[in-house]
Amino acid sequence: MPARSSPRRRAKRKTYHHGALRETLVTTALELLDAGGRDAVNVREAARRAGVSPGAPFRHFPDREALLAALTRAIGEEFSAFSQQAIDGAGASPLDQFRAMGLAYIRYAIAHPRRFSLLHAETCSDPDALALFTRESETVALIARAQRAGLLRPGPPDAVHLAAQALTYGLARMIVDGHLPREGAEALAESVLDVFGRGIAAGPKRAPL
Amino acid sequence: MPARSSPRRRAKRKTYHHGALRETLVTTALELLDAGGRDAVNVREAARRAGVSPGAPFRHFPDREALLAALTRAIGEEFSAFSQQAIDGAGASPLDQFRAMGLAYIRYAIAHPRRFSLLHAETCSDPDALALFTRESETVALIARAQRAGLLRPGPPDAVHLAAQALTYGLARMIVDGHLPREGAEALAESVLDVFGRGIAAGPKRAPL
DNA sequence: ACCTGAACACCGTTCAAGT
DNA sequence: ACCTGAACACCGTTCAAGT
Numbered sequence: 293m294p295a296r297s298s299p300r301r302r303a304k305r306k307t308y309h310h311g312a313l314r315e316t317l318v319t320t321a322l323e324l325l326d327a328g329g330r331d332a333v334n335v336r337e338a339a340r341r342a343g344v345s346p347g348a349p350f351r352h353f354p355d356r357e358a359l360l361a362a363l364t365r366a367i368g369e370e371f372s373a374f375s376q377q378a379i380d381g382a383g384a385s386p387l388d389q390f391r392a393m394g395l396a397y398i399r400y401a402i403a404h405p406r407r408f409s410l411l412h413a414e415t416c417s418d419p420d421a422l423a424l425f426t427r428e429s430e431t432v433a434l435i436a437r438a439q440r441a442g443l444l445r446p447g448p449p450d451a452v453h454l455a456a457q458a459l460t461y462g463l464a465r466m467i468v469d470g471h472l473p474r475e476g477a478e479a480l481a482e483s484v485l486d487v488f489g490r491g492i493a494a495g496p497k498r499a500p501l
Numbered sequence: 502m503p504a505r506s507s508p509r510r511r512a513k514r515k516t517y518h519h520g521a522l523r524e525t526l527v528t529t530a531l532e533l534l535d536a537g538g539r540d541a542v543n544v545r546e547a548a549r550r551a552g553v554s555p556g557a558p559f560r561h562f563p564d565r566e567a568l569l570a571a572l573t574r575a576i577g578e579e580f581s582a583f584s585q586q587a588i589d590g591a592g593a594s595p596l597d598q599f600r601a602m603g604l605a606y607i608r609y610a611i612a613h614p615r616r617f618s619l620l621h622a623e624t625c626s627d628p629d630a631l632a633l634f635t636r637e638s639e640t641v642a643l644i645a646r647a648q649r650a651g652l653l654r655p656g657p658p659d660a661v662h663l664a665a666q667a668l669t670y671g672l673a674r675m676i677v678d679g680h681l682p683r684e685g686a687e688a689l690a691e692s693v694l695d696v697f698g699r700g701i702a703a704g705p706k707r708a709p710l
Numbered sequence: 711a712c713c714t715g716a717a718c719a720c721c722g723t724t725c726a727a728g729t
Numbered sequence: 730a731c732c733t734g735a736a737c738a739c740c741g742t743t744c745a746a747g748t
Binding site for chain 3: 309310313344345346347348351352
């Protein structure tokens with residue numbers, strides 16, 4: 293980004309062309325989302341912050357829904373990169389990778405609750421964003437590998453996947469929705485993931501809960 | 502409700518007093534919610550359907566948020582009665598009751614996805630509605646009884662409760678948010694609950710997943 | 711090709727005035 | 730005590746006109 297003279301925002305432009313309005317609107321929408329949730333993502337305000345007239349955004353998005361969809365997609369990509377990083381840093385054991393993915397899910401929800409919310413609320417209308425988010429094929433592959441390695445009990449990988457994802461999703465949602473005390477939520481989540489892990493893990497003896 | 506002459510809605514009233522406006526507004530808000538989700542719950546439209554002027558609702562609710570909170574509370578009570586019924590009909594075994602509660606959760610989410618959504622999104626701002634919804638004390642008691650009866654492995658009941666609730670909540674949410682195919686969702690949910698149940702159940706041998 | 715700015719319909723909310 | 734109806738500020742969206 294090139295350096296500019298002091299007042300970054302609302303500086304009167306000399307041209308009628310913004311240059312990267314679409315991008316800027318998505319960035320601004322993200323600010324509004326983080327500050328006030330989905331309801332606060334407001335086309336007029338986004339235009340104002342971009343230093344542009346109220347009608348301008350509609351040249352790039354047919355309506356507010358479309359702006360929200362673009363925002364959702366950006367967030368989906370961000371999350372995807374974040375969780376990929378967690379998996380890469382988790383070592384070779386599929387069980388560890390599995391756990392790392394669940395934790396990444398929950399950490400993201402704690403760090404960016406409104407993004408997490410939007411991602412899921414809006415996801416029906418943007419299947420691509422959903423695919424980025426659930427990472428279904430990766431997870432099922434992880435489970436199958438863990439089973440072959442004798443780390444998990446045998447059984448249909450997609451059922452295990454669904455159970456694991458529901459558990460993780462539920463935990464994350466509970467944190468986002470305020471059902472869980474905010475502090476210590478991550479530690480709590482870890483222990484719940486472990487309860488589940490011990491439940492599906494193979495092994496000669498059952499540890500107590 | 503007393504019988505009335507034919508045109509139920511928008512009939513011109515002869516008095517300036519509605520009589521039960523508050524109640525009517527909540528009922529109407531529920532219709533709007535079911536038809537179009539949270540965004541469609543609209544004070545002016547509710548007033549219109551109640552046959553009342555745009556300002557009238559504000560004599561009963563300080564603002565739109567308050568109307569939504571009242572709606573949330575009504576839904577919380579409805580759900581509470583629904584799940585109580587499921588538990589009562591489940592027989593004496595705590596494990597069966599436990600399972601019945603989870604299923605009730607999911608059935609409600611399938612039958613009334615927008616109510617379910619609102620209940621959880623709005624729940625932070627109305628702790629009483631939340632208490633009606635999570636039924637925490639009942640569930641923890643159920644788990645403790647199941648452990649005493651030798652049906653569940655020993656362990657802290659509140660951790661098991663949290664895991665179970667997260668799983669159930671996650672499943673319900675996935676259905677509501679459209680992550681799961683709508684048809685067959687209930688059967689799918691049942692099998693996931695069973696996977697979890699076998700994971701935490703006590704028993705001499707482990708069944709395969 | 712991209713943006714302006716006035717316009718329209720609609721919403722949340724307020725408030726003096728009615729009954 | 731409860732409701733009316735006009736008013737205000739604000740939003741999504743459109744569109745002829747500007748550059």
